[in-house]
Amino acid sequence: ETGVTQTPRHLVMGMTNKKSLKCEQHLGHNAMYWYKQSAKKPLELMFVYSLEERVENNSVPSRFSPECPNSSHLFLHLHTLQPEDSALYLCASSQERSMLSYEQYFGPGTRLTVT
Amino acid sequence: AQKITQTQPGMFVQEKEAVTLDCTYDTSDPSYGLFWYKQPSSGEMIFLIYQGSYDQQNATEGRYSLNFQKARKSANLVISASQLGDSAMYFCAMREGSGGGADGLTFGKGTHLIIQP
Numbered sequence: 001e002t003g004v005t006q007t008p009r010h011l012v013m014g015m016t017n018k019k020s021l022k023c024e025q026h027l028g029h030n031a032m033y034w035y036k037q038s039a040k041k042p043l044e045l046m047f048v049y050s051l052e053e054r055v056e057n058n059s060v061p062s063r064f065s066p067e068c069p070n071s072s073h074l075f076l077h078l079h080t081l082q083p084e085d086s087a088l089y090l091c092a093s094s095q096e097r098s099m100l101s102y103e104q105y106f107g108p109g110t111r112l113t114v115t
Numbered sequence: 116a117q118k119i120t121q122t123q124p125g126m127f128v129q130e131k132e133a134v135t136l137d138c139t140y141d142t143s144d145p146s147y148g149l150f151w152y153k154q155p156s157s158g159e160m161i162f163l164i165y166q167g168s169y170d171q172q173n174a175t176e177g178r179y180s181l182n183f184q185k186a187r188k189s190a191n192l193v194i195s196a197s198q199l200g201d202s203a204m205y206f207c208a209m210r211e212g213s214g215g216g217a218d219g220l221t222f223g224k225g226t227h228l229i230i231q232p
Contacts, residue, residue, distance in 0.1 A: 033219055042119070043206070045219035056219065088158060100148035100212050101167055104220060106160035 002026055004107035006091050012113045013081065021076040021110045023091030030096055032074040033104060034066060037088040049074060081114045088112075118142065119207050119223035127229050128197050135182070136192040136226050138207030146212030149190040150220060151181065154204040163205075166190055168212075202230045 004025045013019050025032065034046040048056035049068040063085075065077040074091055088111050092104040120139045128134045140149065151163040166174045166181045174181040182191040194201055204227050208220040 031218070035219075040224070042224050043208075043220075043222040045221075048219050050218075058219075090158075090160065092160070098218065100146065100210055101165055103150060103162040103165060104160075105162070106152075109158040111158070 004091060004093055004105050006089075006107035006110050008110060009108065010111045010113075012115060013078070014115055015081055015083070017081075018077070018079040020078065021089055021091075021112075023074040023076075023107055025072055025074075025091075025093040025105070025107075027093055027095075027105060029093035029105070030071060031094045032068060032071075033092040033094075034074065034076055035090040035092065035106075037090055037109070039087075043090065047076075078112075081112075083114050086112055086114045117223075118221045119209055121207055121223035121226050123226045124224070125227040125229070127231055130199060130230050130232050131196055134194045134197050134201075134228065136194075136205050136207075136228065138190045138192065138223060140188050140190060140207070140209050142188075142209065142211055144211040148210045148212070149181070149183070150208040150210070151179070151190075151192045152206045152208060152222075153201075154206060154225070156203070160206070164192065197230050199230050199232060202228060204228075 007022045031050045035043045037043045046060045047066045052068045067075040088109045090109045091107045094104045095102045118141050147168045149166045153161045164176045164179045166183045178195045180193045204225045206225045207223045
């Protein structure tokens with residue numbers, strides 16, 4: 001595996017379910033990110049982790065709970081979601097979060113549908 | 116107020132022509148970086164090109180170049196000799212350099228580029 005991988009690629013869940021999204025980066029990066037991409041809206045930054053510590057939480061509802069057990073893995077735990085949470089969830093990583101020039105490498109995303 | 120504005124929701128361009136995708140940004144931070152990403156229908160965001168606010172020259176990467184006009188706060192992407200495979204969504208994004216917390220990227224709404232044969 002190379003780059004940034006995400007599983008599952010597609011997920012359909014009911015509002016009462018609990019599920020988790022997984023992200024893994026094989027690039028040796030120090031920072032990882034979760035973004036939400038809804039239809040007709042810009043990508044929204046949700047969470048930032050640097051060296052396994054959460055450094056940013058952009059007012060995301062508590063029904064989204066991130067976890068970063070090590071610098072290569074990032075999870076997004078989901079519970080009691082709403083239909084408006086249906087979106088493409090993108091994970092990204094970068095070499096060093098504080099360097100302006102370091103681009104973020106994105107995974108293919110998880111297409112989430114909440115019914 | 117939007118920090119990144121992309122005014123072209125969609126564009127149709129003939130194959131082999133050059134295309135310019137517009138991006139304007141808003142920041143009071145003197146230190147910032149501007150990025151362009153391509154998102155094909157598969158969903159993955161692909162990094163194309165980067166321009167730093169202190170860079171003296173416009174960035175270039177193969178067929179991609181960035182027309183950086185700092186005073187106008189403009190960072191347009193130019194794709195030369197367009198190809199059918201260039202059809203995708205294109206996003207302009209910014210990272211600001213001071214203040215600590217905001218290390219993620221701020222994205223525009225994107226431009227859907229369709230290359231026609």
